[in-house]
Every structure is written in structure tokens, then in C-alpha cells.
Amino acid sequence: MAHFEKQLTTKTIYDGKILELHSDTVELENGNQALREVIIHHGGVGILPVDAQNNLLLVRQFRYPTGAELLEIPAGKMEKGEDPRQCGLRELEEEVGCHAAVFESMGCMWPTPAYDTELDHLFYAEELTPCNQHLDEDEFLDVVRLPLKKAIEMVLNNEIPDAKTQLAILKYAALKQK
Amino acid sequence: MAHFEKQLTTKTIYDGKILELHSDTVELENGNQALREVIIHHGGVGILPVDAQNNLLLVRQFRYPTGAELLEIPAGKMEKGEDPRQCGLRELEEEVGCHAAVFESMGCMWPTPAYDTELDHLFYAEELTPCNQHLDEDEFLDVVRLPLKKAIEMVLNNEIPDAKTQLAILKYAALKQK
Numbered sequence: 001m002a003h004f005e006k007q008l009t010t011k012t013i014y015d016g017k018i019l020e021l022h023s024d025t026v027e028l029e030n031g032n033q034a035l036r037e038v039i040i041h042h043g044g045v046g047i048l049p050v051d052a053q054n055n056l057l058l059v060r061q062f063r064y065p066t067g068a069e070l071l072e073i074p075a076g077k078m079e080k081g082e083d084p085r086q087c088g089l090r091e092l093e094e095e096v097g098c099h100a101a102v103f104e105s106m107g108c109m110w111p112t113p114a115y116d117t118e119l120d121h122l123f124y125a126e127e128l129t130p131c132n133q134h135l136d137e138d139e140f141l142d143v144v145r146l147p148l149k150k151a152i153e154m155v156l157n158n159e160i161p162d163a164k165t166q167l168a169i170l171k172y173a174a175l176k177q178k
Numbered sequence: 179m180a181h182f183e184k185q186l187t188t189k190t191i192y193d194g195k196i197l198e199l200h201s202d203t204v205e206l207e208n209g210n211q212a213l214r215e216v217i218i219h220h221g222g223v224g225i226l227p228v229d230a231q232n233n234l235l236l237v238r239q240f241r242y243p244t245g246a247e248l249l250e251i252p253a254g255k256m257e258k259g260e261d262p263r264q265c266g267l268r269e270l271e272e273e274v275g276c277h278a279a280v281f282e283s284m285g286c287m288w289p290t291p292a293y294d295t296e297l298d299h300l301f302y303a304e305e306l307t308p309c310n311q312h313l314d315e316d317e318f319l320d321v322v323r324l325p326l327k328k329a330i331e332m333v334l335n336n337e338i339p340d341a342k343t344q345l346a347i348l349k350y351a352a353l354k355q356k
Contacts, residue, residue, distance in 0.1 A: 002247065003238070003239055003240040003247055003318045003319070003320075004240055005240050005242050007242075013191070013192050013199075014191050014192060014199055016201070016215045017213055017215060018215055018292075018293060019215055019217075019293060021191075021192055021199050023194070024242075026242060028316055028318070029318055030315070030316070030318075032315070032316055034316055035195055036242045036243075037194045037195060037196055037197055038242065038243050039197075039217060039243075060181075061181055062181040062182055062183055063288070063291040063292060064183050064185075064202075064204060064214045064216065065214075065216050065217075065291060065292070065293060065294055065295045066288055066291045066295070066297075069180065069181055070288065070291055072291075077292075105336075106336075107336030107339070108336065108339050109339060109340070109341035109344060110241070110244055110248065110339050110340050110341060111289035111290045111341045112289045112290055112294065112296060112341075113241040113243055113244045113248055113250075113340060114196075114241060114243070114255075115196060115197060115243060116217075116243055116290065116294075117243045117244070118290060119244075119339075120341075137208070137210070138206055138208070138210055138212055140181045140206070140207055140208075141181070142181075152352070155349070155352075156349065156352055156353060156356070157285075158283075158284075158285030158286065161285070161286050161287060161288050161297075162287070162288050162291060163287035163288060163289045163290075163298075163341050163342070163345060164341070166287060166345055166349070167341060167344055167345045167348070170345070170348040170349060170352060171333070171334065171344070171348060173352075174330070174333075174334055174348060174351075174352075175334060178334070
């Protein structure tokens with residue numbers, strides 16, 4: 001049986017820099033009403049860059065909500081309506097300083113579908129050539145080169161806690177095994 | 179070099195049912211100030227239940243922010259300070275209707291570390307015995323039994339878009355291969 005919730009009302013609680021917060025009421029399939037708090041986010045792109053020696057190019061940066069530095073694939077937020085591939089190629093250039101001759105989709109992921117419209121597109125990038133990295137004035141990160149095999153071990157040992165990074169590494173490894 | 183952002187001010191914009199929204203200012207390492215919009219969420223638990231025939235027990239439910247039904251591992255939100263294992267065992271019982279003699283950690287994931295404090299704990303569950311499923315009055319989902327091998331193919335073909343579900347399936351497959 002198909003499940004469904006019908007929007008009855010929607011209210012914008014906050015309209016900010018990177019997200020909006022809505023408070024909606026919905027009608028459930030039993031006729032009851034329920035509150036839905038929803039973050040509106042335009043989605044993102046994450047890119048797994050792999051060099052000719054099977055090293056990954058990752059970035060290490062401070063993530064304020066976690067209170068810690070995380071090791072992540074390069075990634076960025078899409079502007080409303082932006083093409084995911086263009087966004088990914090731009091982020092790869094800006095954060096890691098490389099172009100890619102091969103840039104292939106690894107599908108999408110909803111990171112928090114219970115309360116957030118963010119949908120992320122994952123790519124892998126190969127046949128890399130260096131170009132100028134150009135971070136924003138207020139962006140601070142280090143590029144870290146990590147062998148794929150070591151990265152897989154780190155994911156399985158829970159040493160890489162970022163979700164999109166874990167998924168991109170395991171998905172790439174599985175796709176290349178096929 | 180270690181990167182860091184120092185909190186200067188914090189303001190609660192919204193204090194809701196499942197999340198809070200804060201608007202903070204931080205000092206960056208170059209001395210500039212920046213705005214950080216942060217969702218405060220107590221985190222969740224996701225469980226991959228695997229039966230003796232290597233079938234996964236997944237749930238299909240409507241996710242309002244995505245506008246669609248998603249196929250997911252059973253999962254739930256933790257209460258503040260709740261033990262992840264207890265939360266996981268409870269969700270397994272409530273959503274899927276089973277107990278597990280084996281309940282092992284597969285680590286954690288930050289789904290959206292750029293702007294959200296949600297941290298999710300992943301487990302796999304084996305040696306399952308049926309018990310009564312007991313959904314909340316306003317909770318609607320179907321339990322779907324899916325062979326592990328088919329589930330891996332679906333992840334690689336981008337037919338399972340939920341992040342925690344993709345990650346749990348690939349992580350379980352990789353751990354069992356080791």
C-alpha cells in the first residue's frame with residue numbers, strides 16, 4: 001500500500017543564509033493531523049577524486065556543529081537550480097585544485113529525509129590534472145592524500161565519521177570491483 | 179595545522195518538537211567573524227536486521243520532505259542522553275517486530291555536519307526472533323524483506339536513495355567480506 005501525507009498548511013519560521021525552516025501541518029492516512037518541521041536546503045554535491053596511484057584527495061576542515069575537524073570528500077552546496085555536475089567540477093577546482101577528465105555519477109543520497117529537503121549528488125573524479133586551488137577568504141582546509149585501501153580500512157574502523165565520505169569510498173570500491 | 183572556529187554569540191531562533199535552530203556568530207582563524215546557522219538534533223540510530231537466509235528487513239515509509247516513499251533501515255531518533263544500543267533495540271522491536279541475539283555496532287555517521295549536530299549510530303542485528311510490532315498510532319510503514327545481494331545491487335544502481343541505508347548495506351557487506 002502506498003503511504004502519503006497531504007500538506008494542509010505551511011509557514012516559514014526562518015529564512016536564512018544557507019537554509020530555511022518551515023513548520024507545516026499535514027493530514028495523515030488515518031485522517032489525523034501532524035506537525036512537520038522541515039529544513040529547506042538546495043542540496044549539495046560531493047566528489048571523490050582519485051589519482052593515478054589510487055590515492056584519494058580529501059579535505060580536512062573544522063565543522064562547527066560537530067566541534068571537530070572532519071576528513072571529508074570535497075563538497076559544496078548547490079545554488080537553487082544549479083547543475084550538479086557543474087557544481088561538482090567547480091568545487092573540485094576550488095577546494096582541491098584539480099580538473100578531472102573523468103567525472104562519473106555515483107548517484108544521490110538523502111542525508112536526513114525525516115526533516116530536511118537536502119539531496120546530495122555523489123561523483124567520482126579520475127584523470128586529474130592540477131590547477132590553482134582558490135578558497136574563499138573565510139574558508140580554511142587542508143588537502144589530504146590517502147591511499148584508497150587505507151581509506152576503506154578507516155571507514156570500516158569508524159575513523160571517518162562523515163556520512164557522504166564513508167558512502168563515496170565504499171561505493172567507489174564496490175563499483176570498481178564489479 | 180588544526181583549524182578552529184570560536185563561538186562568540188548564540189541565539190535560539192526556534193525550539194521545536196524534533197529540532198532546534200540556532201543562529202551563532204563565530205570567530206574564524208583569520209580573525210573575521212561569520213554566521214553559523216545550526217540545527218540542534220539529539221541524533222539517531224539505524225539498524226540493519228539480517229535474517230538467517232541473508233535477507234534484510236527494511237521499512238518503506240513516506241518521508242514528507244522528499245515527497246516520496248523511501249526504503250530504509252529501521253531507525254529512530256534518540257532522546258537526549260539515551261543509550262544508542264537501547265534505542266536501536268527498541269526501534270527494531272517497534273518498527274520491524276523482532277528481537278536480536280546479535281546486535282553489533284557499525285560505527286557512527288554525521289549526515290550533515292556543515293549545519294546540523296545530528297550524529298547517527300549504525301548497528302547490524304542478527305539471530306532474529308519475531309515479536310509484536312507496535313507502531314505509534316500515527317506511524318505508517320511496511321516491512322520489506324530483501325536479499326542482501328539484491329540490496330547491494332540496488333545501492334550500486336541508485337535505487338535506494340537514503341544515505342544511512344546505503345551506508346549500512348555497503349558497510350555490512352564489506353565487514354562480512356573481511
